[in-house]
Amino acid sequence: MNVSAIENSLSKKITKSVGRAIGDFDLINHGDRILVALSGGKDSWSLLYALLMLQGRAPIQYEISAVTVDLGTPEFNHEVISQRLAREGVTHHVIGGSVKHLVDEKLTRGTNPCSLCSRFRRGFIYTFARLHGCNKIALGHHRDDFVETLMLNLFFNGSIKGMSPKLLADDMVNTVIRPLVYVSESLTTHLARKLEVPLIDCGCHHERMARSRRQWVKGLLTAIEKDVPDVKSNILAGMQRIHYRHLLGDKKRQAIDMTASS
Ligand code: SF4
Numbered sequence: 435m436n437v438s439a440i441e442n443s444l445s446k447k448i449t450k451s452v453g454r455a456i457g458d459f460d461l462i463n464h465g466d467r468i469l470v471a472l473s474g475g476k477d478s479w480s481l482l483y484a485l486l487m488l489q490g491r492a493p494i495q496y497e498i499s500a501v502t503v504d505l506g507t508p509e510f511n512h513e514v515i516s517q518r519l520a521r522e523g524v525t526h527h528v529i530g531g532s533v534k535h536l537v538d539e540k541l542t543r544g545t546n547p548c549s550l551c552s553r554f555r556r557g558f559i560y561t562f563a564r565l566h567g568c569n570k571i572a573l574g575h576h577r578d579d580f581v582e583t584l585m586l587n588l589f590f591n592g593s594i595k596g597m598s599p600k601l602l603a604d605d606m607v608n609t610v611i612r613p614l615v616y617v618s619e620s621l622t623t624h625l626a627r628k629l630e631v632p633l634i635d636c637g638c639h640h641e642r643m644a645r646s647r648r649q650w651v652k653g654l655l656t657a658i659e660k661d662v663p664d665v666k667s668n669i670l671a672g673m674q675r676i677h678y679r680h681l682l683g684d685k686k687r688q689a690i691d692m693t694a695s696s
Pocket of ligand 1 (some may be wrong): 505534537547548551552636637638639640641
């Protein structure tokens with residue numbers, strides 16, 4: 435593995451954060467067969483390398499392979515991903531092949547194309563994991579994704595809903611893990627650059643439109659960071675310190691709280 439290409443401090447930083455997440459949320463256990471969803475972006479590459487680095491020194495054993503869903507656009511060159519992984523000795527599977535076409539076909543007014551696309555891609559990956567005996571699917575969402583998703587749901591959907599670092603998937607079979615929960619986006623950007631991994635674009639016309647809301651939230655957080663440098667870490671921490679009694683909550687919970695406090 436090309437870990438020697440990573441600056442020591444950088445590799446220490448990312449493995450420390452990922453190791454902490456694994457411990458805090460019980461993400462990886464002995465004997466796990468982990469399928470890393472590798473889109474070819476900086477985040478999924480960082481996730482894969484972080485897990486590979488930790489694998490070498492973990493007291494438990496687990497298997498790692500990677501899967502890429504072919505979006506079906508001419509620009510999406512998954513061959514370069516396969517070549518890089520062959521050099522690293524990591525098993526790589528390419529599945530799907532018509533996701534962009536499916537999105538174009540099923541997209542309705544008001545639907546976010548990337549959310550729809552991500553649902554299709556997850557469907558392909560869940561099925562593949564089930565058929566190949568992989569019990570965990572690792573996704574490359576990092577701390578900033580966790581925070582932005584919470585803000586997006588709050589601002590545009592009126593709900594306090596984010597992502598979970600460990601979740602039984604919709605198919606009730608696979609477990610989805612997100613070991614980069616404590617890793618900042620700037621760290622994945624640095625790591626991908628250091629590793630000189632091939633970064634692949636979707637090559638899809640939906641890209642600009644679909645990401646505009648997320649870009650806006652990103653901009654908002656960057657502006658707040660000027661006055662509150664820890665705002666993202668604080669929001670992430672807030673996702674674990676929820677004071678239900680001081681929210682509107684649902685009526686059932688309120689009734690329980692009233693009984694408990696009387
Ligand atoms: S831009 Fe969005 S819809 Fe298009 S391929 Fe990428 S994730 Fe899918």
